[in-house]
Amino acid sequence: MVGTAQxxxxxxxxxxxxxxxxxxxxxxxxxxxxxxxxxxxDVYAEHFVLAASASAGWPVxxxxxxDGDANPLWGRFARYFGLRTRVLDDFLLRSVQAGAHQVxxxxxxxxxxxxxxxxxxxxxxxxxxxxxxxxxKHDVLSGLSATPKAARVPVPIDLRADWVGALTDAGFDATVxxxxxxxxxxxxxxxxTENQLIDTVDRLxxxxxxxxxxxxxxxxxxxxxxxxxxxxxxxxIGIDLLNLFDGEPRPDSAGDLxxxxxSTSVHxxxxxxxxxxxxxxxxxxxxxxxxxxxFANKPSV
Ligand SMILES: C[S@@+](CC[C@H](N)C(=O)[O-])C[C@H]1O[C@@H](n2cnc3c(N)ncnc32)[C@H](O)[C@@H]1O
Numbered sequence: 001m002v003g004t005a006q007x008x009x010x011x012x013x014x015x016x017x018x019x020x021x022x023x024x025x026x027x028x029x030x031x032x033x034x035x036x037x038x039x040x041x042d043v044y045a046e047h048f049v050l051a052a053s054a055s056a057g058w059p060v061x062x063x064x065x066x067d068g069d070a071n072p073l074w075g076r077f078a079r080y081f082g083l084r085t086r087v088l089d090d091f092l093l094r095s096v097q098a099g100a101h102q103v104x105x106x107x108x109x110x111x112x113x114x115x116x117x118x119x120x121x122x123x124x125x126x127x128x129x130x131x132x133x134x135x136x137k138h139d140v141l142s143g144l145s146a147t148p149k150a151a152r153v154p155v156p157i158d159l160r161a162d163w164v165g166a167l168t169d170a171g172f173d174a175t176v177x178x179x180x181x182x183x184x185x186x187x188x189x190x191x192x193t194e195n196q197l198i199d200t201v202d203r204l205x206x207x208x209x210x211x212x213x214x215x216x217x218x219x220x221x222x223x224x225x226x227x228x229x230x231x232x233x234x235x236x237i238g239i240d241l242l243n244l245f246d247g248e249p250r251p252d253s254a255g256d257l258x259x260x261x262x263s264t265s266v267h268x269x270x271x272x273x274x275x276x277x278x279x280x281x282x283x284x285x286x287x288x289x290x291x292x293x294x295f296a297n298k299p300s301v
Pocket of ligand 1: 018019021022024025106107108109110111128129130133157158159160182183184185188189
């Protein structure tokens with residue numbers, strides 16, 4: 001049995017600050033789940049949205065959105081999250097099938113993959129996230145009597161603190177290949193924290209490990225400040241994403257990993273829209289223009 005890391009008092013929950021973005025993604029997954037042409041199903045997602053006061057009144061089904069798919073937030077942006085969920089589900093399942101029996105979800109938020117994907121026997125899933133978010137997640141999932149499909153280990157810690165110590169104390173084993181995921185996370189972190197995170201993932205990764213993460217490559221995030229996605233998110237649910245993103249120029253983490261000997265591939269979300277036949281496509285003044293999904297593999301020695 002893998003132990004749970006010691007709690008990290010004082011860390012924020014889902015009701016404010018960056019924690020509320022976990023609810024945004026959960027609402028998008030709930031909507032995606034009930035689409036006829038759904039790309040990913042997450043039956044837990046709507047329960048998070050319905051349980052939190054910060055998301056009171058948010059839709060969890062498309063028919064609750066008066067303008068439907070024309071709504072930039074609950075139409076196009078939610079579909080983006082649905083596509084991202086599917087692509088990263090596929091990445092994780094591919095990685096564990098290739099031999100990584102340890103999964104680390106960095107900034108796990110309300111990701112319920114431990115409960116909804118079919119993991120191979122012996123797989124351990126670490127969820128690194130701030131304490132308040134994990135406590136909320138625990139309450140909702142316990143209320144549903146949800147059972148994980150793998151050993152699940154919450155690691156309540158802020159990624160700006162000593163998360164390696166917490167992860168190690170929780171039973172992480174740096175000698176076996178790991179599948180790492182930083183989904184919708186890095187642009188909220190200070191540049192130095194992102195650099196450190198990439199260095200640490202490299203250091204803790206045995207040969208055969210894999211990492212997927214999302215970045216925004218535009219030089220100036222404010223370039224799209226009046227885009228329909230940012231505007232609708234602010235006006236409809238009061239989340240000012242640009243205010244939550246870290247304002248510093250972003251590091252080149254894909255290049256950094258390549259320099260460290262990892263093989264990397266970098267995709268636009270639109271590549272996957274075309275592959276799956278559904279999802280967002282480019283548009284004018286597009287907040288998704290600079291989003292890239294990076295897949296990196298550390299060679300086996
Ligand atoms: C947009 S949500 C994404 C959550 C999840 N990865 C998903 O895609 O559903 C961003 C998450 O990053 C977490 N986060 C942001 N900064 C963090 C930090 N310094 N330490 C730990 N978690 C952090 C937030 O609490 C939030 O749950």
